[in-house]
Amino acid sequence: MNEIIWHGRGGQGVVLASEVLAEAAYLQGYKGVTSAPTFGPERRGAPLSASTRIADEPIRIFSRIERPHIAVVLDESLFDTMDIAGTLREGGILIVNSDKPPERFIPGKTNSIRAATVDAVSIAREYRLFVGGAPVVNTPLLGALARVWNGIEMRNIERGMGFKMSPPAAYNNFQAARSAFERTLVNGGEGREE
Amino acid sequence: MSDVRIITGNEAAALAVTLCEPQVLAAYPITPQTKIAELLSEYTEKGILKAEYVRVESEHSALSVLIAASTAGARTFTATCSNGLLYMHEQLHWAAGSRLPIVMCCVNRGVGAPWSIFNDQQDAMSQRDTGWIQLYCRDNQEIIDTVIQAYRIAEEVYVPVMVCYDGFILSHTMMPVEVPKGEEVKGFLPPYRPHTFLDPERPCTINPVFFPWRRENAEGVLCDGYMEMRRKLQNGLERAKGVIAETSREYAERFGRDCGGLIWTHRTEDAEFIMTGMGSIAAETTLAADLLREEGVRAGVVGIRSYRPFPKEALAQAMGGAKLIMVLEKCLSYGYEGGVASDLKAALYGTGVDAPVVGVIAGLGGRDVRIDDMLTAARESLEGLKSGQCGNRTLWLNCHGEE
Numbered sequence: 001m002n003e004i005i006w007h008g009r010g011g012q013g014v015v016l017a018s019e020v021l022a023e024a025a026y027l028q029g030y031k032g033v034t035s036a037p038t039f040g041p042e043r044r045g046a047p048l049s050a051s052t053r054i055a056d057e058p059i060r061i062f063s064r065i066e067r068p069h070i071a072v073v074l075d076e077s078l079f080d081t082m083d084i085a086g087t088l089r090e091g092g093i094l095i096v097n098s099d100k101p102p103e104r105f106i107p108g109k110t111n112s113i114r115a116a117t118v119d120a121v122s123i124a125r126e127y128r129l130f131v132g133g134a135p136v137v138n139t140p141l142l143g144a145l146a147r148v149w150n151g152i153e154m155r156n157i158e159r160g161m162g163f164k165m166s167p168p169a170a171y172n173n174f175q176a177a178r179s180a181f182e183r184t185l186v187n188g189g190e191g192r193e194e
Numbered sequence: 195m196s197d198v199r200i201i202t203g204n205e206a207a208a209l210a211v212t213l214c215e216p217q218v219l220a221a222y223p224i225t226p227q228t229k230i231a232e233l234l235s236e237y238t239e240k241g242i243l244k245a246e247y248v249r250v251e252s253e254h255s256a257l258s259v260l261i262a263a264s265t266a267g268a269r270t271f272t273a274t275c276s277n278g279l280l281y282m283h284e285q286l287h288w289a290a291g292s293r294l295p296i297v298m299c300c301v302n303r304g305v306g307a308p309w310s311i312f313n314d315q316q317d318a319m320s321q322r323d324t325g326w327i328q329l330y331c332r333d334n335q336e337i338i339d340t341v342i343q344a345y346r347i348a349e350e351v352y353v354p355v356m357v358c359y360d361g362f363i364l365s366h367t368m369m370p371v372e373v374p375k376g377e378e379v380k381g382f383l384p385p386y387r388p389h390t391f392l393d394p395e396r397p398c399t400i401n402p403v404f405f406p407w408r409r410e411n412a413e414g415v416l417c418d419g420y421m422e423m424r425r426k427l428q429n430g431l432e433r434a435k436g437v438i439a440e441t442s443r444e445y446a447e448r449f450g451r452d453c454g455g456l457i458w459t460h461r462t463e464d465a466e467f468i469m470t471g472m473g474s475i476a477a478e479t480t481l482a483a484d485l486l487r488e489e490g491v492r493a494g495v496v497g498i499r500s501y502r503p504f505p506k507e508a509l510a511q512a513m514g515g516a517k518l519i520m521v522l523e524k525c526l527s528y529g530y531e532g533g534v535a536s537d538l539k540a541a542l543y544g545t546g547v548d549a550p551v552v553g554v555i556a557g558l559g560g561r562d563v564r565i566d567d568m569l570t571a572a573r574e575s576l577e578g579l580k581s582g583q584c585g586n587r588t589l590w591l592n593c594h595g596e597e
């Protein structure tokens with residue numbers, strides 16, 4: 001089972017990103033997929049997360065994800081408030097929306113995780129993806145995820161978006177995700193993980 | 195081709211209700227049930243669901259509306275949870291006593307005080323004795339399948355059915371759900387035929403004051419008194435055991451999915467250690483059982499789908515080989531122990547199954563239920579069994595404070 005956690009702030013679309021990933025994973029043939037928001041009230045701007053579980057067999061676990069395989073961070077200011085890298089499993093992947101190099105997000109003593117960054121804000125601006133005046137960074141990060149994790153293919157992310165958005169929005173968001181796929185920086189090389 | 199959608203538990207419930215074509219709906223929104231009320235309102239507005247959606251100011255009124263509508267011959271639906279369900283309490287008794295086949299979803303949530311919007315099963319448990327059938331779902335697929343079955347069960351035995359599923363854990367978590375076709379559901383679910391029809395052409399009083407004794411009616415026929423009526427309600431629920439099992443079997447034949455009827459089992463054939471529970475926590479125990487098997491423990495799970503009627507015979511049979519039983523439940527009877535543990539012990543009395551029953555109170559007010567914690571509780575109890583230290587006791591899972 002693969003456990004992916006999406007960290008963002010209320011309004012950034014962590015829930016939608018998790019849902020698109022769940023759709024994409026199911027289309028790819030995984031029998032077990034769940035997507036859950038942080039349970040409880042939501043406030044715009046407050047830290048919140050969403051989680052996706054992906055497995056070959058139906059999911060039978062509903063507890064909170066404590067040690068994710070992959071953490072996707074939509075807002076790098078969240079690093080000031082929580083130890084995201086520290087919760088990752090051995091060999092886990094950290095994906096951050098940032099214009100900084102990925103090495104910056106690997107804590108000194110940890111060598112076992114991989115990090116990737118993508119400047120999703122710039123990409124959202126290029127593709128004119130805005131909600132309420134703020135750039136939409138969730139869908140570009142799906143492209144970054146597909147770049148560093150072998151478990152999901154871009155063509156299924158495209159189809160997954162089709163389930164969650166109107167055709168023009170899905171097209172535009174996918175173009176942004178594809179651009180993010182190309183522009184994601186990965187520490188220690190370009191290879192996708194097996 | 196099958197229609198699989200990745201949806202939340204609330205979406206599954208709303209789709210199931212739509213497929214059953216109720217004619218009157220009334221609901222008052224309450225977290226985490228709200229989405230069902232919203233979706234059914236939307237479907238009604240768009241004409242996808244040809245029903246009367248009655249807006250009400252409270253849960254008490256929601257069920258009052260359905261009691262009237264059901265008495266007039268309409269198929270009905272509502273949904274609530276927690277303090278909303280408690281506010282319905284008086285009408286829950288009334289609906290069951292009137293033998294009205296109302297179907298309701300209870301999106302299980304803890305009750306205040308202190309205030310909580312998060313999951314446990316104290317709400318439904320506290321309504322155990324109202325005369326409703328209670329069915330628990332372990333995932334979103336079971337929600338859609340159980341709601342459809344609930345109408346058939348309710349309308350067969352004339353007892354209202356509460357379809358219970360865990361708030362947030364299922365109501366807000368998306369997972370793949372196969373959605374049956376409308377025509378297939380129609381074939382499975384015959385139209386509702388009311389037992390007593392409130393008809394303006396033939397005015398009558400239904401449920402007036404009953405006396406402690408039996409009385410003759412205007413035609414001189416000796417009629418039931420209150421106690422006979424109540425005995426019939428009990429008989430209805432007893433008869434529901436067979437109907438629930440049979441409905442589940444026929445549903446499985448038609449739709450290819452079996453929720454198990456009264457109970458479901460996981461690796462119990464040779465199991466010496468049996469875990470049991472209701473809803474999503476029971477699904478999680480199957481994972482714990484698989485992990486315990488890897489350690490050499492002959493572990494299995496018996497999931498309780500029908501809490502009322504309580505499947506006494508089925509449970510005693512399924513637990514026949516148990517040397518230790520562990521009940522994981524998200525509710526308790528304060529001053530005693532978990533309700534399921536109590537009921538199970540009483541059900542096993544005199545059956546020859548004399549395994550100790552360890553009660554585990556877990557997940558109150560949404561407290562995370564972790565597989566690791568389940569495993570620890572299981573291992574400790576198994577150790578206790580070996581050293582003769584394991585009696586009928588109650589543990590609190592992942593909870594701080596004094597024992």
